[in-house]
Amino acid sequence: MTELSKTGAAVGEPTDSSPKPSSFLEVRDLKVHFPTDDGLVKSVDGLSFQLEKGKTLGIVGESGSGKSVTSLGIMGLHTAGQYGKRKAQISGEIWLNGTELLSADPDHVRKLRGRDMAMIFQDPLSALHPYYTIGAQIVEAYRIHHDVDKKTARKRAVEMLDRVGIPQPDKRVDSYPHEFSGGMRQRAMIAMSLVNNPELLIADEPTTALDVTVQAQILDLIRDLQKEFGSAVIIITHDLGVVAELADDILVMYGGRCVERGPAEKVFYEPRHPYTWGLLGSMPRLDRDQQERLIPVKGSPPSLINVPSGCAFNPRCPYADVPKDNLTRTVRPELTEVGTKHWAACHMSQEQRERIWTEEIAPKL
Amino acid sequence: MSENAEDKEVKAAGAATLSKDAAPGETLLKVTGLQKHFPIKKGLFQRQVGAVRAVDGLDFEVRSGETLGVVGESGCGKSTMGRLITRLLEPTAGQIEFEGKDITHLGVGGMRPMRRDVQMIFQDPYSSLNPRHTIGTIVGAPFRLQGVEPEGGIKKEVQRLLSVVGLNPEHYNRYPHEFSGGQRQRIGIARALALKPKLVVADEPVSALDVSIQAQVVNLMDDLQEELGLTYVIIAHDLSVVRHVSDRIAVMYLGKIVELADRESLYKAPMHPYTKALMSAVPIPDPRRKNAKSERILLKGDVPSPISPPSGCRFHTRCWKATEICRTTEPALLELKPGQRVACHHPENFEDQAPQDTVLLTAAKEAAELVADEVLAESAETSAAVAAELAEEDTSEESTSEESTSEEATSEASTSETSAPEAAASDESTEETGSQESTDK
Numbered sequence: 154m155t156e157l158s159k160t161g162a163a164v165g166e167p168t169d170s171s172p173k174p175s176s177f178l179e180v181r182d183l184k185v186h187f188p189t190d191d192g193l194v195k196s197v198d199g200l201s202f203q204l205e206k207g208k209t210l211g212i213v214g215e216s217g218s219g220k221s222v223t224s225l226g227i228m229g230l231h232t233a234g235q236y237g238k239r240k241a242q243i244s245g246e247i248w249l250n251g252t253e254l255l256s257a258d259p260d261h262v263r264k265l266r267g268r269d270m271a272m273i274f275q276d277p278l279s280a281l282h283p284y285y286t287i288g289a290q291i292v293e294a295y296r297i298h299h300d301v302d303k304k305t306a307r308k309r310a311v312e313m314l315d316r317v318g319i320p321q322p323d324k325r326v327d328s329y330p331h332e333f334s335g336g337m338r339q340r341a342m343i344a345m346s347l348v349n350n351p352e353l354l355i356a357d358e359p360t361t362a363l364d365v366t367v368q369a370q371i372l373d374l375i376r377d378l379q380k381e382f383g384s385a386v387i388i389i390t391h392d393l394g395v396v397a398e399l400a401d402d403i404l405v406m407y408g409g410r411c412v413e414r415g416p417a418e419k420v421f422y423e424p425r426h427p428y429t430w431g432l433l434g435s436m437p438r439l440d441r442d443q444q445e446r447l448i449p450v451k452g453s454p455p456s457l458i459n460v461p462s463g464c465a466f467n468p469r470c471p472y473a474d475v476p477k478d479n480l481t482r483t484v485r486p487e488l489t490e491v492g493t494k495h496w497a498a499c500h501m502s503q504e505q506r507e508r509i510w511t512e513e514i515a516p517k518l
Numbered sequence: 519m520s521e522n523a524e525d526k527e528v529k530a531a532g533a534a535t536l537s538k539d540a541a542p543g544e545t546l547l548k549v550t551g552l553q554k555h556f557p558i559k560k561g562l563f564q565r566q567v568g569a570v571r572a573v574d575g576l577d578f579e580v581r582s583g584e585t586l587g588v589v590g591e592s593g594c595g596k597s598t599m600g601r602l603i604t605r606l607l608e609p610t611a612g613q614i615e616f617e618g619k620d621i622t623h624l625g626v627g628g629m630r631p632m633r634r635d636v637q638m639i640f641q642d643p644y645s646s647l648n649p650r651h652t653i654g655t656i657v658g659a660p661f662r663l664q665g666v667e668p669e670g671g672i673k674k675e676v677q678r679l680l681s682v683v684g685l686n687p688e689h690y691n692r693y694p695h696e697f698s699g700g701q702r703q704r705i706g707i708a709r710a711l712a713l714k715p716k717l718v719v720a721d722e723p724v725s726a727l728d729v730s731i732q733a734q735v736v737n738l739m740d741d742l743q744e745e746l747g748l749t750y751v752i753i754a755h756d757l758s759v760v761r762h763v764s765d766r767i768a769v770m771y772l773g774k775i776v777e778l779a780d781r782e783s784l785y786k787a788p789m790h791p792y793t794k795a796l797m798s799a800v801p802i803p804d805p806r807r808k809n810a811k812s813e814r815i816l817l818k819g820d821v822p823s824p825i826s827p828p829s830g831c832r833f834h835t836r837c838w839k840a841t842e843i844c845r846t847t848e849p850a851l852l853e854l855k856p857g858q859r860v861a862c863h864h865p866e867n868f869e870d871q872a873p874q875d876t877v878l879l880t881a882a883k884e885a886a887e888l889v890a891d892e893v894l895a896e897s898a899e900t901s902a903a904v905a906a907e908l909a910e911e912d913t914s915e916e917s918t919s920e921e922s923t924s925e926e927a928t929s930e931a932s933t934s935e936t937s938a939p940e941a942a943a944s945d946e947s948t949e950e951t952g953s954q955e956s957t958d959k
Contacts, residue, residue, distance in 0.1 A: 215728040320819070334820045335592075364591040364755065366817045369799035373816065391729055394801030417805035433803075435733030437762035439785070440802045446740070447762065449733030453698045 174248045176203035177385055183245035185226045192458040196222040198409040209386040211400030215454045219409040220389045224355045228272055229262045268298040271346035275358035277338035281330040287341045288326035295348045313344040336367035355387045372398055405429050408455045408465030415495030425497035425506050427470045430514045476500035546749050547580040552612035554598050571824050572598040574773035585750040587764030591821055595773040596753045600721045604638045605629050637715040641722035643702030647694040654690040660712040679708040700731035719751045757800050769793045772824055772832040779858035789865040792833050816888040838889045839864040840882040841875040866897050869905035
């Protein structure tokens with residue numbers, strides 16, 4: 154908490170002097186900007202969070218809110234600079250298990266990547282190499298980090314495929330990605346990312362491309378594997394159902410920033426940001442009686458080149474005029490604590506938000 | 519002058535449509551035994567070696583003014599069905615009747631006048647709009663193709679349509695790339711509505727959109743239905759969206775409808791095991807229910823290939839209730855409860871249709887391992903309760919008929935009496951009464 158207020162105050166300042174964090178993963182004031190011909194795209198603009206081992210953080214937001222860029226940033230997949238001059242500009246700190254990743258030697262990060270932290274991508278068909286068998290790809294991932302012969306690695310691959318529930322793993326290990334169905338490919342991806350028992354697993358929209366029945370299987374699998382391996386998991390999705398299913402903590406992103414963060418129960422039952430209200434209101438729900446109408450958020454997500462001044466959400470916020478002095482349009486709100494381990498970035502006073510939520514929003518959901 | 523005359527005719531037709539729509543419940547579209555098999559060709563002579571049985575015998579009707587939702591997993595044939603009823607594809611077999619007219623094998627020219635009444639909204643707003651055309655040209659195209667000159671000219675009408683769907687009419691000269699996904703979907707909707715269609719088939723209209731935008735488009739479609747008296751067939755894989763928009767819902771599995779029911783009955787008491795599994799798989803946005811894993815029915819493996827679908831009931835390879843009869847005999851789509859048609863030998867929440875057959879298949883035993891005991895116990899309980907209820911009604915019916923036939927119970931009770939025991943007695947007769955009942959409505 155003190156950590157947070159510190160980072161909140163230190164926006165834009167160098168934070169090299171800050172002490173080693175106690176959390177397993179701590180991201181401090183992460184910024185990922187992309188220079189383009191049209192201007193600087195501020196995909197992630199000052200994001201901070203912590204994550205402990207064995208816990209799951211859900212990051213939700215619309216397309217273009219910076220969710221995936223955050224995950225690629227943590228994995229160190231933006232810094233490579235192979236795009237010539239068009240290299241992403243990254244600042245902030247990412248502490249994984251006591252090591253700062255952004256300032257670390259790229260070779261060191263490469264050793265961590267795949268071993269200590271691994272990623273499950275959204276579309277397994279484009280994330281798997283079509284030219285190599287599933288087995289060959291898993292074996293490669295294993296042998297890069299472990300000095301073992303091919304036979305042992307292959308045994309490990311079969312074992313992992315079995316663990317993620319692929320039938321006849323000793324035969325399917327020699328199949329090519331196109332011979333697998335969508336759900337099986339995603340399972341193979343999960344097997345590949347877990348082959349080195351990573352301590353941090355980032356799942357970027359792991360079930361978006363899948364049918365609901367397969368989605369249920371995969372979510373179940375991720376949950377079981379997390380229990381088994383005790384890894385920290387970041388799950389990135391736009392589906393609030395998936396988040397509610399898996400996450401202990403939820404981080405809501407909008408326009409490259411965190412607008413609300415807190416324990417899952419708090420974010421669902423006592424949300425304190427109008428955008429979170431909007432997300433909850435736009436979602437038809439199977440567990441409730443039929444709603445008459447959905448309550449959508451008006452307008453569209455902001456351009457990340459010209460993020461609206463003040464609160465990025467102000468052009469879409471129905472309560473933008475509640476705070477005085479045009480505050481929402483001029484001053485960017487910082488995250489403030491609204492409850493135990495629960496933060497939100499909004500100019501409205503806490504009483505105002507509490508009243509609006511309990512009187513106007515919650516009864517309609 | 520002749521154009522003017524045509525215009526008047528069109529308007530008259532439009533007025534007729536409105537008055538027709540004022541009496542909802544009339545069958546607008548009737549589909550019987552619809553099939554579409556895509557041939558698989560191989561070798562030098564492109565000999566046909568098999569077929570993808572995308573749609574394999576569908577029977578349903580769409581009533582005027584209602585919304586029929588169609589759900590199912592990818593590959594179940596729901597999109598093919600949408601393209602068949604809009605006649606973008608030629609059916610292999612079966613019949614499609616629109617307003618009593620057989621349109622099954624109409625050619626392109628024959629379909630052209632029908633296109634005014636049947637329109638489609640596509641899934642991907644990025645590929646369904648021509649990037650080289652302005653919005654004005656895209657939304658105005660239906661008028662040009664049909665030779666319709668709307669009052670005040672095409673441009674004025676297009677601008678009116680744009681404002682109807684919530685876009686700025688001044689964007690008339692812009693190109694699709696200048697719009698966001700949600701706005702593009704609105705353009706697609708404006709184009710579909712241009713000719714005041716009677717039936718709009720929407721294939722995954724919101725699945726490419728963000729949650730907040732999704733709600734905007736769903737509300738828009740709702741409003742337009744109310745204002746214009748539209749009839750929708752909405753194809754989607756998202757069960758919560760489908761429940762929100764539909765009056766009746768058809769659940770498809772491997773080219774067949776397995777359950778077709780009113781929204782309320784389907785979501786409250788699904789009768790086909792597949793429907794039940796499908797609904798239990800939807801993640802509930804409620805962290806307090808996070809660990810309520812017992813309610814979930816996990817299905818084994820993937821959907822089988824539609825090239826060689828399983829024999830008998832197509833779901834038997836993944837069903838935890840499958841017995842020998844499911845493997846050998848295909849269940850017919852029967853109206854077991856009023857307004858709820860199901861194709862299953864061992865329905866949930868209802869009396870068993872094949873009580874003599876109790877030995878589970880090996881596949882079913884494996885599948886049952888994935889299903890929590892609570893679910894199995896609960897379904898057995900409810901089924902037994904319904905069976906007992908029906909048996910009771912059966913005896914009471916016998917006793918009343920012995921005393922006097924005039925003392926028939928209320929209409930509600932009588933429908934359930936007539937449909938339920940007969941279902942157990944003979945399949946064919948129920949099918950008759952079932953379809954009769956549904957057409958009566």
